[in-house]
Amino acid sequence: MIRVGPEDFDPGRELAALEADGGEAGALVSFLGTVRVRSEGAPILSLTIEHYPGMTERALAAMEREATRRFGLTGSLILHRVGRLKPGARIVLVGVRAPHRAAAFEACAFLTDFLKSRAPFWKKEETPGGARWVGAKASDEAALARWERGA
Amino acid sequence: MIRVGPEDFDPGRELAALEADGGEAGALVSFLGTVRVRSEGAPILSLTIEHYPGMTERALAAMEREATRRFGLTGSLILHRVGRLKPGARIVLVGVRAPHRAAAFEACAFLTDFLKSRAPFWKKEETPGGARWVGAKASDEAALARWERGA
């Protein structure tokens, strides 16, 4: 299940729905990402997330299908907010169900890694020093390489 | 935070408390383990979890301290049920907060791996064919080796 929009979400409710719907799976792993409070020592005033409507949903749905196939998931969800968010606000929730814990951990990390640098979102951080687009990190590309080797 | 007992727990509420308490951390990863519905094709009627009171809490607290130190966690919880549980029932919830997602995923997997074979719990599965103690898996020992190499 994919959802992209400005609205906040309730992780407890979303994960409960995934748990209820997960059939015979014994493991549920989730990742919740929130807006950080500081960036390189400076307080963050806001984080604005821009996206490419239409392409975002397609990219996330493709990642979800790939994770389902590759890790044998019995259920999954990806929720991602866009727009202007405050420090501490929820940005993204990824949840996956699988029969065993190893597959569930792998699938959740896989989705989170692809979300970081293969879904059309861009983050702009506002601090007292001004606003700047968050740069892509080399470590995020490195994280993806692990999945390509294992493909 | 460690809790061991027969009572069920509400993962949404527990994770919300961890989220609220997590300070500046941007990532929360959780693992929920539930009783499977089948064991080698046979329906599971119940799963009974025995533990060593006192030692269990000590072992979990030591794992939590080690994960906090090793992965720089800003918050964590380990809840584990004991007693007789039905198929689909919740067994264990592990939740961790860390500044970045990689550390949070690692710490949650670390705790889950140690829980499996270094905390004094034993599972007995009841199927129509009778009851049997669940055997330790070689794959669970192998999972631990990864953390010892990296120590």
Added chain:
Amino acid sequence: MKILYFSSVREAIGLAEEEVEVPGHVRTAGDLARWLSGRSEGHARAFADLAHVRAAFDMALCEMDTPLGTAREAAFFPPMTGG
């Protein structure tokens, strides 16, 4: 052809989208970016270093040497930073 810009590319160009008539010699995403860079100083700045620009045709990521083919929509943006 419809061209979309996002994030710092959008800000450099000062447009979120525009409709253009693409000449026949433009065969790839990279050709398109180089051709678009002639449209204004902002375009030139946005496309000055294509190593830092990503492209999509019809909402699918592509490489700078991917042929236009039958694409009806192209988008240019910096490396993505989701999650």
Added chain:
Amino acid sequence: MKILYFSSVREAIGLAEEEVEVPGHVRTAGDLARWLSGRSEGHARAFADLAHVRAAFDMALCEMDTPLGTAREAAFFPPMTGG
């Protein structure tokens, strides 16, 4: 000394715990298990293969060659299966 048994070890012995006077020649967890195995058929069965038995002294996991030291409580059980 207080001895606790769990899971299949408890079932084989038919006791969850017992209090024993440990003789001086028992120096390690393994010695203790071998000495306990003389107490009944169930004990003998439970400790027949020490490769499948785990031990703890005073609620801390130990090896079969760990010395008793000042331990006041010992526990024996099969490999753990939590999570």
